[in-house]
Amino acid sequence: NLSARLQSVFSNLRNRGRLTEKDVDLALREVRMALLEADVNFKVARDFTTKVRERAVGEEVMKSLTPAQQVIKIVQLELTELMGGQAARIAFASRPPTVMMLVGLQGSGKTTSCAKLANLMRKQGHKPLLVAGDVYRPAAIKQLQVLGDQLGVEVFSMGDKTDPVDIAAAAVERGRSMNNSVVILDTAGRLHVDDQMMDELERIKSRVNPTEILLVVDAMTGQDAVNVASVFNDRLGIDGVILTKLDGDARGGAALSVRAVTGKPIKFVTTGEKLDALEQFHPERMASRILG
Amino acid sequence: FSKKKAIDEETLEELEAVLIQSDLGIAATSAIIDSLRECGSRGERLDADGAVALIEQELVSILGANTVPLVKAGQPPTVVMVVGVNGTGKTTSIGKIASMLVREGNKVMLAAGDTFRAAAAEQLEVWGNRIGCNVIRHKEGSDPAAVAFDAYQSARARGFDYLLIDTAGRLHTKSNLMEELKKIKRVISRECDGAPHEVLLVVDATTGQNAIAQARVFNEAVGVTGVVLTKLDGTARGGIVVAISQELNIPVKYVGVGEGAEDLRPFNPDRFVQGILR
């Protein structure tokens, strides 16, 4: 692990007595490699390592008696700061209903996360409405309906022959009239490079003006995370990220990449297939996980 | 890269960035870049074009110079089990493979072995209707091994050429779920010597280094005979299959390039490698 590798970089220090620029370079190389192994994007890892170098030099790691620990501490702090920052809460609309729209690549966990969010909202005293906005994937509507049934949450659907933009508008209208405080829109998985499908999201956004647009990202995503996040953010303006499948052993470097390239906070993480497997994001825990 | 200048440190760094960003991984990338650097230091005249060609050659040889087709059992039905972590495209890939087999004149049966996830069997049934394949399913919550068993008996009795078994997505870190997968395999192999004849691991091209852990654990549990690399129609290059091929000797058999029945191609190493480097 990184700690052990840094120890070995600095291992013969006692003999030489003082840290050189070259030692710091070697240490930073280990940090960058650890980040790349954790799937942090290439450019993000390079920029991050540069920041660490500035701080390491500034905090006089050069004079430290325990440079390996110092470097780890700096990396941990920088990572946590980068991923924490602003409060990662759901924003509620001043006039109900609060409309949340979940978007992202195919298979990332949107439908399941919609249900989990509905579960959380209900526990917090809200009256959520789930919306079946995926009219393309076989049995997608049925999937959301089964989850809604399990939770006792209503699922709004207009079948799979209606434009998702109209479904979203009708759902919000219904939510307003039935006093649902929260409306959660499930959308079809799509590629950020599928212009027509990205356009569909833009049209839903301009039609119903969601309070929260959440990008759902699989924690095992590799280098591509920056491409996906930046396009979704540039085209839609996302409000936050839900990082899924953290119950696996992926290091989750995509979290750092997405945060670095969009500046948007990770609001939730999901840690399993059960509908209560949704948690607040903890930046220090993510930092430790990425560092391995 | 400028075509005729000799391989220099800057070009090597550019190549390193390309390889890492294609999810080739730091180990494989360093090995390639280091060996190119040695060519340069041995005074071998190598320009950027030559370097790219060398890398392509190396990657193609790791991936296997020939595409490997789907296995065909000596006696029908050929049993294909499809496995992988959640959301990678297993169910959709079964639809595509079945569609291809039907177009080739085969009688194909599908087994809805995901008895856990909401509307999983319904999803496979839609595919079955789309392409004209029988789907064997039980109700939600039943034993997936029982579904596999029933499907095999039916496929065998009714002279089907292929039986494709869908399984629930599962993270390789969940040992109880990996045990369930082993049980499905055991039940099938008891019914038919040599079955399942093919175990396809479905890997999402957007996956990073975790794909190697997935491949190792699934291979250890049920013996993976081939990989289906999905979602290559995105911007991810799927470089993680290089490490999977190299370390575990498992060939990529198909790539998924979309969500429709026809969006499946036999794996072509040259084309795949060009996708990374050009």
Ligand SMILES: Nc1nc2c(ncn2[C@@H]2O[C@H](COP(=O)(O)OP(=O)(O)OP(=O)(O)O)[C@@H](O)[C@H]2O)c(=O)[nH]1
């Ligand atoms: N282990 C685990 N599995 C998850 C998690 N979140 C979702 N899944 C599973 O991942 C798979 C895909 O989830 P979906 O909710 O269908 O994903 P989606 O983004 O809606 O997929 P598309 O609509 O096809 O784009 C399912 O098998 C889910 O049960 C998680 O946090 N942990």
Ligand SMILES: Nc1nc2c(ncn2[C@@H]2O[C@H](COP(=O)(O)OP(=O)(O)OP(=O)(O)O)[C@@H](O)[C@H]2O)c(=O)[nH]1
């Ligand atoms: N763009 C693209 N999407 C794909 C491809 N293969 C599958 N998908 C999509 O990925 C999503 C997940 O596919 P599924 O077939 O449900 O995945 P799965 O592995 O069976 O999921 P679980 O059973 O929940 O683990 C769906 O939206 C598919 O349409 C592909 O090659 N390209």
Ligand SMILES: [Mg+2]
């Ligand atoms: Mg969905």
Ligand SMILES: [Mg+2]
């Ligand atoms: Mg499936």
